[in-house]
Amino acid sequence: MSETVVEARDVTIRYTSKNNSSVLAVDGLNLSIERGEFVTIVGSSGCGKTSFLYAIDGLLPIHGGEIRVHGGLVNGPGRDRAVVFQEFALLPWRSVLDNIAFGLEIRKVGKAERHAKARELVDLVGLNGFEDRFPHELSGGMRQRVGIARALAIEPDILLMDEPFGALDAQTRESMQEELLQIWQKTGKTVVFVTHDIDEAIYLADRVVVMRARPGRIREILPVDLPRPRTIDVKADPRFVRMRQHLWHLLHDNEPTLAAVQAS
Numbered sequence: 001m002s003e004t005v006v007e008a009r010d011v012t013i014r015y016t017s018k019n020n021s022s023v024l025a026v027d028g029l030n031l032s033i034e035r036g037e038f039v040t041i042v043g044s045s046g047c048g049k050t051s052f053l054y055a056i057d058g059l060l061p062i063h064g065g066e067i068r069v070h071g072g073l074v075n076g077p078g079r080d081r082a083v084v085f086q087e088f089a090l091l092p093w094r095s096v097l098d099n100i101a102f103g104l105e106i107r108k109v110g111k112a113e114r115h116a117k118a119r120e121l122v123d124l125v126g127l128n129g130f131e132d133r134f135p136h137e138l139s140g141g142m143r144q145r146v147g148i149a150r151a152l153a154i155e156p157d158i159l160l161m162d163e164p165f166g167a168l169d170a171q172t173r174e175s176m177q178e179e180l181l182q183i184w185q186k187t188g189k190t191v192v193f194v195t196h197d198i199d200e201a202i203y204l205a206d207r208v209v210v211m212r213a214r215p216g217r218i219r220e221i222l223p224v225d226l227p228r229p230r231t232i233d234v235k236a237d238p239r240f241v242r243m244r245q246h247l248w249h250l251l252h253d254n255e256p257t258l259a260a261v262q263a264s
């Protein structure tokens with residue numbers, strides 16, 4: 001039976017600047033996510049994707065509505081959630097192993113235990129042999145493997161990923177997408193993955209949440225009925241092509257013209 005793990009109801013997020021002008025970053029957003037689901041959130045820059053993701057983590061307060069995780073109201077970060085950031089956010093003076101173990105260290109897990117856990121994850125994300133390297137010695141793809149392993153180390157139920165492959169070249173990005181699906185299938189985590197790449201959004205997801213900007217709202221939720229496990233070849237499937245076209249129009253049509261903006 002399905003079980004709701006994230007429940008967002010009528011969520012509003014606002015930024016207020018010093019001169020008291022305010023931006024409505026997210027407005028009346030409703031979304032339920034089931035255990036083990038892979039949900040992607042796609043939308044143009046500034047439509048509130050990062051704000052919503054950080055609000056699920058509890059890093060960012062909300063100004064209206066509520067977010068529940070496992071039934072409890074979110075009021076700060078917790079061990080059941082972990083974020084993977086776009087910019088990797090690794091500690092440059094720490095080795096791969098100690099970066100992965102960092103979240104456990106701040107939770108006062110002893111050295112032997114945290115290194116054992118970190119070694120397990122090195123294996124899962126394919127970084128064997130690189131345990132003692134430092135971030136500057138790694139490629140972008142490898143750095144993000146460390147980012148993913150570090151998030152998984154605290155054994156969260158929910159992985160919150162903010163354009164984690166945005167800084168990678170196209171080829172590395174595709175292989176990281178395949179690997180992420182394998183990791184997801186092995187670990188059974190619930191994943192909320194933000195991207196502005198339509199192909200990535202469809203390829204990974206059980207459902208694609210399409211957002212629109214100003215104010216940030218959900219425009220449509222698209223179920224992706226492509227079989228799993230998926231390989232990159234699925235991108236040639238006619239159903240994939242149709243969904244890509246549909247999303248492209250959702251994101252590009254109806255953009256207000258300059259004249260309409262000036263008239264409003």
Ligand SMILES: Nc1ncnc2c1ncn2[C@@H]1O[C@H](COP(=O)(O)OP(=O)(O)O)[C@@H](O)[C@H]1O
Pocket residue numbers: 015016023024025043044045046047048049050051052216
């Ligand atoms: N710290 C901030 N201060 C003021 N406005 C912000 C801040 N962070 C984000 N915003 C605004 O909130 C809106 C949503 O931003 P964000 O969640 O970063 O969108 P996305 O991740 O989809 O690009 C944008 O209009 C952005 O300019």
Ligand SMILES: [Mg+2]
Pocket residue numbers: 049050051
């Ligand atoms: Mg963002």
